[in-house]
Amino acid sequence: MTQNNNPLEVAKHIVDHLYDFRDNYFIDCDNGSNTSEPLNSYKSKQIDVNNKLEEALKRLDELCVDNEWTASDRALYQLQRGRAFNISDKYVDQAFEALSRAIKLWPQLTEGWNQLGEWYRKKGDNEAALNCFESALKHEINKTSLRNASIILRQLGTTAQEKSSNLLKSVERAKQALECDVCDGISWYILGNAYLTLFFRSHTKRDESVLKACKVAYLKAYNHPLARNQTDFLFNYATVCHYEHHFQRALDCLQRAVILDPEWEEPLAKQNALIAYLKDICDVIDKKASLKARRIKLLIDSLIKDTRLKIYEKRKFAQINDLEVGTNASTDLICKVIHCINNSSAMANTYCLMDGNKECMALFVYNLSAQNGPKTGDSIVIQRPTVESHDFDIEDKNYTLKSIRVDNPLNLIINNKTISKDNI
Structure with missing residues (x-):
C-alpha cells in the first residue's frame, strides 16, 4: 500500500x-x-x-x-x-x-x-x-509538551512559595523546549513569557537580568512570522517595550494586536491608555503644567535657595538643556516637581520637572511607591541622571519627548533628604 x-x-x-x-x-x-x-x-x-x-x-x-x-x-x-x-x-x-x-x-x-x-x-x-x-x-521528550507545561505551570500554585517554585519550573521547561528545536519561534515566545512573568511577579527587587533574557527571547520570537502574528505575543511584547520605554514599538505591537483580533478588548484598552498617557506627558511638559507666571516664579525662587544649601556645596548641578542622552556621570540635576501624572497605563511614577531656566522634562521613577515619592512642589535632586530621547507617532502626529529614567530611587534626594532603603 x-x-x-x-x-x-x-x-x-x-x-x-x-x-x-x-x-x-x-x-x-x-x-x-x-x-x-x-x-x-x-x-x-x-x-x-x-x-x-x-x-x-x-x-x-x-x-x-x-x-x-x-x-x-x-x-x-x-x-x-x-x-x-x-x-x-x-x-x-x-x-x-x-x-x-x-x-x-x-x-x-x-x-x-x-x-x-x-x-x-x-x-x-x-x-x-x-x-x-x-x-x-x-x-x-518533545517541544510541544515542554512548552505547554511551561504555560500551565505559570498558572498553578496557591501559596507564594508554590507560585514562585512553579515560575522557575516554567522557565526550565521552556528552556528544555528550545533544546529540542532552537529555531522554533513559538518556543522562544513561551520562554519570553516565562521570563516576563518571573520578572513582574518578583516579591523582591526586580532582577534586570531576567528582563534582559526576556527581551532576547521576544526578539527571537519577533523574527519568526508564526510567533509575530500571535496576538497574545504582541500584547506581552508591548508590555516589555513599554517598560523599556520603546514607546513606538509598544504602540505598533498593540495596534497590530487590535487589528488581528478586534474582539479581544484588552489590547485596544491598553493601546488607548498608553496613547492617553504619552499625550498627557507631552501636553503637561509643553504647557508647563499650565502654571501661572507667579507660581513659576515662587517655585524657581525656592529652587535657587535649595541650590545654595551647604549639603549641596560640593555638587555640580546642570540645567536640563545641558544634559546629554545617556548617563551624565559627572553632574546632578536639581528641579522642582510641577506635576504628578496619574494614568492607569503608567508602569512608573511619572512627573514633570522644571529647572531653574524654566525648562521642563519628564521623570520616570521605578521601584518606589507613590506614597514615598515626590509630590507637586517638591525639590528633587537626581544624581547622575540617565537621559532618554523618545520619538513616536500618534494619530498621524509626531511627538518628541525628553525624559530621565530612575531605576534606583536611592539616587534621588527629595526636599534635601535622601530616600531610606526601607522605603524601596
Whole structure:
C-alpha cells in the first residue's frame, strides 16, 4: 500500500493541511504594516477555518476504515479526528471523545496526550492539562509538551512559595523546549513569557537580568512570522517595550494586536491608555503644567535657595538643556516637581520637572511607591541622571519627548533628604 492511498497517511495529511491553513493564515499577507488594509481578511479567519474544518471532517468520514486495523492504527485515526475538532479555540466534546479513544487504544501515543492536554487547558482544568503533558513526556521528550507545561505551570500554585517554585519550573521547561528545536519561534515566545512573568511577579527587587533574557527571547520570537502574528505575543511584547520605554514599538505591537483580533478588548484598552498617557506627558511638559507666571516664579525662587544649601556645596548641578542622552556621570540635576501624572497605563511614577531656566522634562521613577515619592512642589535632586530621547507617532502626529529614567530611587534626594532603603 503506497503512502498516497494509505488512509492513515491521508488522514494525517488532511488535518496537517487544516492546521497549516490556520497557522499561516496571516503570513502570506503580512508585509509588516500596521494598517488595517492588508489585514482585512483577518476578520474572516474564524469563518474560513470553520469551513476548512467541515471539509476536513467530511473527508475523514469518507476514508475507508479497514476492519483489520490494529489498535494502534485505530488510535492514529481517532487522533486525527480529535486534532481536527481540537482546532477550535474553545473545548469541543467531540475532540475529547476521539482523543480519549486514541489514548485508550494506544497509551503511549505522545501526540494524543498533547492534544488532550490542550483540550483540558481550553476547558480551564490546568491540573488535568499538566498531567497530560507530563504523561506525554514520559513517553517522549518533545517541544510541544515542554512548552505547554511551561504555560500551565505559570498558572498553578496557591501559596507564594508554590507560585514562585512553579515560575522557575516554567522557565526550565521552556528552556528544555528550545533544546529540542532552537529555531522554533513559538518556543522562544513561551520562554519570553516565562521570563516576563518571573520578572513582574518578583516579591523582591526586580532582577534586570531576567528582563534582559526576556527581551532576547521576544526578539527571537519577533523574527519568526508564526510567533509575530500571535496576538497574545504582541500584547506581552508591548508590555516589555513599554517598560523599556520603546514607546513606538509598544504602540505598533498593540495596534497590530487590535487589528488581528478586534474582539479581544484588552489590547485596544491598553493601546488607548498608553496613547492617553504619552499625550498627557507631552501636553503637561509643553504647557508647563499650565502654571501661572507667579507660581513659576515662587517655585524657581525656592529652587535657587535649595541650590545654595551647604549639603549641596560640593555638587555640580546642570540645567536640563545641558544634559546629554545617556548617563551624565559627572553632574546632578536639581528641579522642582510641577506635576504628578496619574494614568492607569503608567508602569512608573511619572512627573514633570522644571529647572531653574524654566525648562521642563519628564521623570520616570521605578521601584518606589507613590506614597514615598515626590509630590507637586517638591525639590528633587537626581544624581547622575540617565537621559532618554523618545520619538513616536500618534494619530498621524509626531511627538518628541525628553525624559530621565530612575531605576534606583536611592539616587534621588527629595526636599534635601535622601530616600531610606526601607522605603524601596
